[in-house]
Amino acid sequence: MRRFNLFYYIKQGFHGAGSHGFMTFASIGIMACCLLIMGSFSLLAINLEHNLAALMAENEFLAYVDDSYDDQTAQTLESEITAIENVASCTFISREEALANYVGELEDTSLYADVPASALRARFSVQVHDIEQLQATLDEVEAIEGVVKINAALDVADGFVTMRNVMVIIALVMVVILIIVSFFIISNAIKLATSSREREIAIMKMVGATNSFVRWPFVVEGLILGLGSSLVAMLAQWGVYQLLVEAVSVYSHVQLINIIPFEALASTVAIAFCGIGLFVGVLGSVTTIRKFLLV
Numbered sequence: 001m002r003r004f005n006l007f008y009y010i011k012q013g014f015h016g017a018g019s020h021g022f023m024t025f026a027s028i029g030i031m032a033c034c035l036l037i038m039g040s041f042s043l044l045a046i047n048l049e050h051n052l053a054a055l056m057a058e059n060e061f062l063a064y065v066d067d068s069y070d071d072q073t074a075q076t077l078e079s080e081i082t083a084i085e086n087v088a089s090c091t092f093i094s095r096e097e098a099l100a101n102y103v104g105e106l107e108d109t110s111l112y113a114d115v116p117a118s119a120l121r122a123r124f125s126v127q128v129h130d131i132e133q134l135q136a137t138l139d140e141v142e143a144i145e146g147v148v149k150i151n152a153a154l155d156v157a158d159g160f161v162t163m164r165n166v167m168v169i170i171a172l173v174m175v176v177i178l179i180i181v182s183f184f185i186i187s188n189a190i191k192l193a194t195s196s197r198e199r200e201i202a203i204m205k206m207v208g209a210t211n212s213f214v215r216w217p218f219v220v221e222g223l224i225l226g227l228g229s230s231l232v233a234m235l236a237q238w239g240v241y242q243l244l245v246e247a248v249s250v251y252s253h254v255q256l257i258n259i260i261p262f263e264a265l266a267s268t269v270a271i272a273f274c275g276i277g278l279f280v281g282v283l284g285s286v287t288t289i290r291k292f293l294l295v
Contacts, residue, residue, distance in 0.1 A: 061152030226281025
């Protein structure tokens with residue numbers, strides 16, 4: 001392609017986008033809304049995945065040992081627990097350590113000064129690799145002879161897993177739906193431009209203009225609409241995300257939710273928005289202009 005033609009295509013693309021201002025504005029606005037909705041669900045799923053990973057890294061459950069076992073006998077159970085596939089680590093906690101840990105968390109320790117260590121059970125602190133298999137792991141540990149009780153935050157783990165899976169599914173569905181909607185929006189914008197220039201296109205074809213010479217200005221127009229939508233969506237997503245971070249920070253004393261800073265996600269969001277916007281813009285242009293080239 002000659003340099004002259006490149007500038008011509010760009011000039012014609014901007015001219016086409018600006019010649020029907022309201023339709024261009026509406027196309028960019030609606031497509032930006034689609035990208036914003038899609039991005040919001042995706043970022044929510046990413047944050048849920050991040051919190052789930054943090055929960056998985058810190059998650060542990062306690063396996064209490066039978067009272068009749070002394071510390072030496074209880075420690076022999078460690079090899080059976082670590083042999084379970086999903087167990088990442090297993091730490092033995094004696095009666096004395098359990099009492100010291102419990103009393104250490106209290107403000108007034110004088111009430112427990114005379115409590116014997118034998119009042120508590122020896123236990124194992126167990127961490128797992130995959131939190132989604134926590135229930136199966138609990139069942140296996142509980143089935144070991146000598147383990148009499150399990151203490152685990154199973155509801156919290158299940159809640160995070162369920163929320164993460166639901167958000168991932170919703171995000172994927174929204175991506176597909178919004179790409180289709182955006183495709184039709186871009187197609188209609190390009191169709192409006194080609195309809196108003198149908199006679200001009202026919203004349204150009206009759207005097208020997210190639211399909212690529214006719215097509216490229218409309219492809220550039222689709223690129224402009226897609227890129228414009230991406231930039232607007234990126235700015236809107238940044239604002240919405242910051243509002244969410246500020247809303248969560250009000251309850252900073254609650255440590256259950258950890259929001260990833262937008263700066264850490266900005267490049268990924270920008271690439272995704274631009275990629276989808278440009279792809280939909282070009283696809284809508286090429287698909288729409290095709291029938292007008294059959295002259």
